[in-house]
Every structure is written in C-alpha cells, then in structure tokens.
Amino acid sequence: MSKSTPPLPxxxxxxxxLLALFGKERHGYDIMQQxxxxxxDAVKMGPGTLYGSLDRMIEAGLxxxxxxxxxRRIYYRLTALGQTTLRAETARLxxxxxxxxxxxxxA
Amino acid sequence: MKESRxxxxxxxxxxxxxxxxxxxxxxxxxxxxxDLEGAAPSKAALWLLIGKDLTMSxxxxxxxxxxxxxxxxxxxxWILLFAIGYFRYGSTPGHPALHAFGGFLLxxxxxxxxxxxxxxxxxxSYVIGVLVASILIFTxxxxxxxxTPGHPALQVFGGSLLxxxxIYIKxxxxxxxxx
Numbered sequence: 008m009s010k011s012t013p014p015l016p017x018x019x020x021x022x023x024x025l026l027a028l029f030g031k032e033r034h035g036y037d038i039m040q041q042x043x044x045x046x047x048d049a050v051k052m053g054p055g056t057l058y059g060s061l062d063r064m065i066e067a068g069l070x071x072x073x074x075x076x077x078x079r080r081i082y083y084r085l086t087a088l089g090q091t092t093l094r095a096e097t098a099r100l101x102x103x104x105x106x107x108x109x110x111x112x113x114a
Numbered sequence: 115m116k117e118s119r120x121x122x123x124x125x126x127x128x129x130x131x132x133x134x135x136x137x138x139x140x141x142x143x144x145x146x147x148x149d150l151e152g153a154a155p156s157k158a159a160l161w162l163l164i165g166k167d168l169t170m171s172x173x174x175x176x177x178x179x180x181x182x183x184x185x186x187x188x189x190x191x192w193i194l195l196f197a198i199g200y201f202r203y204g205s206t207p208g209h210p211a212l213h214a215f216g217g218f219l220l221x222x223x224x225x226x227x228x229x230x231x232x233x234x235x236x237x238x239s240y241v242i243g244v245l246v247a248s249i250l251i252f253t254x255x256x257x258x259x260x261x262t263p264g265h266p267a268l269q270v271f272g273g274s275l276l277x278x279x280x281i282y283i284k285x286x287x288x289x290x291x292x293x
Binding site: 036039056057058059078079080081 | 131139142144146168171172174
C-alpha cells in the first residue's frame with residue numbers, strides 16, 4: 008500500500024476505524040464501541056480484527072500512535088493521509104449510493 | 115486487572131497469534147477483553163464475539179505469514195497429485211488418498227497449534243506429546259474396532275504423521291532463518 012495514494016475502496020473495518028478516529032484520539036476499546044455505534048451494531052469488531060487492521064493502517068500511513076505511557080491503553084489518531092483517504096472513500100460511497108438510488112428509483 | 119477464568123483462557127488463546135504481533139498488542143488485547151467482559155450481556159455473547167474474532171484474525175495472520183504461504187503451496191501440491199492420480203489411474207476403491215489427505219491436514223493443524231501453545235520448535239517435548247497422543251488414539255481405535263478393510267485408519271494415521279513432520283520441518287527452518 009502506497010503512502011501517497013489513498014487505497015480505495017476500503018474494507019468496512021478500515022473505513023469504520025478511520026471514521027471512529029476522525030477528530031478524536033481513541034484507544035482500542037473506545038474505537039470498537041464507536042465503530043459499533045456508527046454502524047448501528049452492524050460492524051462488531053473484536054480485538055484481533057481491530058489490532059490487525061490498525062497494524063496495517065499504521066504501515067500504510069493512515070493512522071499513528073498517540074503519546075501514551077500505559078501499554079494497556081494506547082491511543083491512536085488519524086494522519087493527514089488518513090483524513091484524505093476517509094474523505095475520498097466517503098465521496099466514493101456517496102457516488103455509489105447516488106447511482107444505486109437512481110437505479111432503484113427507476114426500477 | 116481482575117483475573118477472571120475467561121480472561122485467563124483468553125490470555126492462553128492469545129498465544130496462537132504470531133509473537134511479534136503479541137509483543138505489540140498483548141496488553142491492549144487483554145485490557146480490551148476485560149472491558150468487553152465487563153460490558154457483555156452474557157458469557158455466551160462474549161465468547162461468540164471472541165470466537166468469531168479469533169477465527170477470522172488468526173486465519174488472516176496465518177495466511178499472511180511465511181508458514182501460511184508454505185501450507186498453501188503444500189495444499190496445491192496435494193490437489194495436483196490428486197488430479198494426476200485420478201486422471202492416470204481413475205478412482206481407487208476405498209479412497210486411500212482422501213484418507214491420507216484428511217490425516218495430513220489434521221497432522222499439520224495439531225502440530226501448528228502445539229507449536230504455538232507449547233513453546234519453540236527446538237523444545238521437542240510437545241512433539242513427543244502429540245506423537246504419543248496420535249499413537250494412543252490409533253491403538254485404541256485398532257483394539258476397539260479391529261483392522262478395517264483397506265486400513266483407512268492406518269492411511270489417516272500415516273497422513274497425519276506426514277502432516278506433522280512437514281509443518282515441523284518448516285517451522286524449524288523458519289525459526290532458524292529468523293534467529
């Protein structure tokens with residue numbers, strides 16, 4: 008995954024993690040709860056999935072670790088690339104939803 | 115952190131993850147589990163989420179690893195052998211290759227889990243443990259049910275030994291290259 012190109016489309020897990028981190032640093036459990044709330048209980052993430060995704064997102068430059076001392080509560084934040092990617096994916100999803108609404112409306 | 119039985123079991127299951135991943139996230143994952151346990155409506159709901167999460171993330175970690183690539187290569191080799199054997203000799207009565215393949219998969223899986231849970235490949239006590247357990251199961255089955263036509267139990271057993279051996283050698287090779 009390149010650090011300059013937003014890798015679209017994102018998986019639902021990555022999209023929801025980016026969304027949960029927008030505007031606020033959060034620790035793992037907080038991210039899981041926010042993802043659950045944002046998705047209306049549709050995306051329930053466990054620790055293994057969450058930290059596997061976070062590792063890949065850190066490697067891709069989308070997310071960075073915050074300054075935390077407690078190893079049990081490490082905070083994560085969006086990078087500039089993460090924000091760009093989130094905006095680009097949201098725009099892409101909006102276009103897809105628009106096409107879908109148009110198709111469904113004409114059916 | 116209050117150490118519940120569930121938390122202790124989860125801590126044990128975490129050993130199935132790759133060591134490098136655990137080094138980064140063990141403390142966070144244990145804390146997350148404790149938080150989830152505190153908020154879960156029931157133990158069943160908690161373990162349903164954790165069971166699904168462990169299965170999906172372990173499969174993802176495994177197939178992204180060098181060992182996972184090796185296992186895929188071995189499975190492709192088996193499929194090729196099946197195909198060649200089938201087209202050359204047709205279907206064999208009793209399906210011995212299928213029995214050996216089932217045993218092979220079981221052998222690889224048991225050796226992989228034993229390696230993750232009970233130490234490094236250099237420590238051979240778990241190898242002996244798995245081997246003794248396999249021989250005991252085979253002997254019990256043989257004494258209870260006797261020799262079956264075409265000896266499918268023997269084919270499964272032979273396959274499982276081969277599976278254990280193949281994954282053991284690969285783990286040894288990977289660990290010797292990384293140390």
